[in-house]
Amino acid sequence: MSPSTQIVISASRRTDIPAFYMDWFMKQIKSGLFKVVNPFNRQVSAVSATPDDVHTIVFWSKNFGPFIKNGHGDILQQMGYHLFFNFTINSESKLLEPKVPPLTERLHQLEYLCNHFGARCVNLRFDPICFFKTAKGRIENNLTDFTVITDMAHKCGIKRCITSFMDHYPKIKKRIQSIPGFHFIDPDLHEKIKIVLSIEKRLGEKNIPLMTCCEKDLVAALPPSSNITNGSCIPNDFLVEIFGGNLSLKKDSGQRIKSGCGCKKSTDIGSYHLHPCYHNCLFCYANPVSDHRRPDKRDSKPPPARQDKKESTERKAI
16 A cells, blocks of 8 residues: 555544453454444444554553553554554543543553653543532532643653543433432533633643644634644644654544544544443443443344434544
8 A cells, every 4th residue: 555545543432442452453453454343334344454554553542551561562663553642641530430540550651651652642631521519519520630640741741632521421411320419510611711721821831732622612712812722633644744654634524523623534443332441431422321341252242333313423532
């Protein structure tokens, strides 16, 4: 395949491959092929995974521990792949994200990725921003550790931070029904503006630009003095700047372009059903209402696809 027709592999918006499925991923890489099930029409397509055909692999994760421990990045680079990382690091909250590692461990992972692969190859994603009310009647949020996170990001040389506010999908409302007195709160536009401007100011002190994920209306309402822009978690133009070569610079029509998604064309090789995520995040848009358990042999056949109409395109990732 010529450089102009190379692809970007997204691994993955649909699940956390670096945390749970790297053995499967590496097996497919070595075979030179991924068989991908379309989450909407269930059609299966073959995706070439050879270094000649793949320009960059973009990994998305909340836990790069297994990826780092087993040296998968080094192996992939030795095989000829370029690597880029979307690392979602939110504040420590066992209520919101019960199965992710402790924050200190995740920050060490961030430091490793930046030192080992280069800070330019890492997007910091603080996503999503959540506001909620507990049974005690207090309104809380998940911004409590943001300064600690950005201090480490600055130390590591991070230059891209992407954020968004939580989307209130019906499945999330069903998921929280079992928690007495708990409910998520959606701040109004004026409050969201105040929040992101405060975040922008803190990041500005660290020389880290702030971008948003699918927050077009919010960005449009910001004052002219703000430099917050619509973000691109898969930035093909930036990947070409880092690694050279040629890539399509068209926006990904499968994403929420009208909502401000700036992601460029890529091929996602994950599966909601074949690769369930076990982080069990309370605000997750991808997982079903009930918590996932580890699969066994009886789980080898995926259930029929079920998709809310409002979720007809993929939203935000891990």
